[in-house]
Amino acid sequence: MACVCFLATMDTAPSPAPSSTRWIQEGILAYWTLFWLLNVCDKLIGGAHFMWVGRDRFAQFQKYFASVGLDAPWVADAGLVVAAALEVFALVFCAGAWLHFRQSRPVQTRSWFFVGVLLTLGTFTFFSVGDHWFGDRFELLEHTLFWFIAAVSWVVFVRLEHVALPTISQRIPGGAVAVGAALLLATSTSIFRHNAQGFVQRTAPLAAEEVGDHLYKVSFPFLGGSTVFEETLRQFKAAHPDEAIDHIYTVPKPLRLKKADALIFYISTDDKP
Known part of the structure; x- marks a missing residue:
């Protein structure tokens, strides 16, 4: 058709x-x-x-x-x-x-x-x-x-x-300009507020949640990257001086494939000798 x-x-x-x-x-x-x-x-x-x-x-x-x-x-x-x-x-x-x-x-x-x-x-x-x-x-x-x-x-x-549509008047109503300016101001404020608050997630370390004996879970934000990962490990070591990291692993592959932008990894530790 x-x-x-x-x-x-x-x-x-x-x-x-x-x-x-x-x-x-x-x-x-x-x-x-x-x-x-x-x-x-x-x-x-x-x-x-x-x-x-x-x-x-x-x-x-x-x-x-x-x-x-x-x-x-x-x-x-x-x-x-x-x-x-x-x-x-x-x-x-x-x-x-x-x-x-x-x-x-x-x-x-x-x-x-x-x-x-x-x-x-x-x-x-x-x-x-x-x-x-x-x-x-x-x-x-x-x-x-x-x-x-x-x-x-x-x-x-x-x-x-x-199709011959009516020609739009060259005079722009003052009310429309005021509404447009208000919407522009609100949108711009929202964008810059998100930039100031959200982009901190690109570098800020994450809190590790204890989910078991010597097992901790870390949930990455959307903007998280290698810097967040490194800072998170550095913070974790400082917060748990009596534990040594044994290994780090993510969720099983079938679950990991369900999300393209999210990441959850687990930290397994042992007591330091």
Whole structure:
């Protein structure tokens, strides 16, 4: 049904659009360009850094493939490369469509955006197949919703070429400006508060909870890394001078594979001689 709609709209020559219609069309192009730009940056940066909380996609893909018995790292890396390639090409064509739109080239805009939408649909289809395979229902819901949003974006973009929407008044109401400024202030305050409070978890040591005789559990936060691990061990040794660490281990592999970003490890100790 979607393919018929795509082909039907491609046969109709675009007509000049009023200014308000162009704003909506440009918003659609800007949304998908920024969407894929941030996704590509997430692949390039990876993990959590200052003012950037991303997911370690390499670790996520390796755990996904390990859950189905494909433990070789190159298998997960190959899957991630394919996913990244689809996202990069989707970004290129969506950004190209936006550039052509800014330069008032309707035919080129439609052609580039059409390819960008096809790549977007192909990317989310690829992800959805993987979600079924690995049993990640939450990611499946997310990718399915984005698949439909991409399809609707194309239909709306093309239909707007033949719809004359009223031109928006150039005068911006003072009330709207006040509400927008208040929302911006509240959002900015929340972001900087999270940065001040949450990023401490990147370096602060963790408390070890005693769960048995000479057995302690440590739960890593989302932002925890090697620094947190080292500081936690240093703090643990200082707090338990009469005990020596015998070994450290994580939860069994089937349980560990259920979460891509969480980590729980146990510290087993003995009394010092």
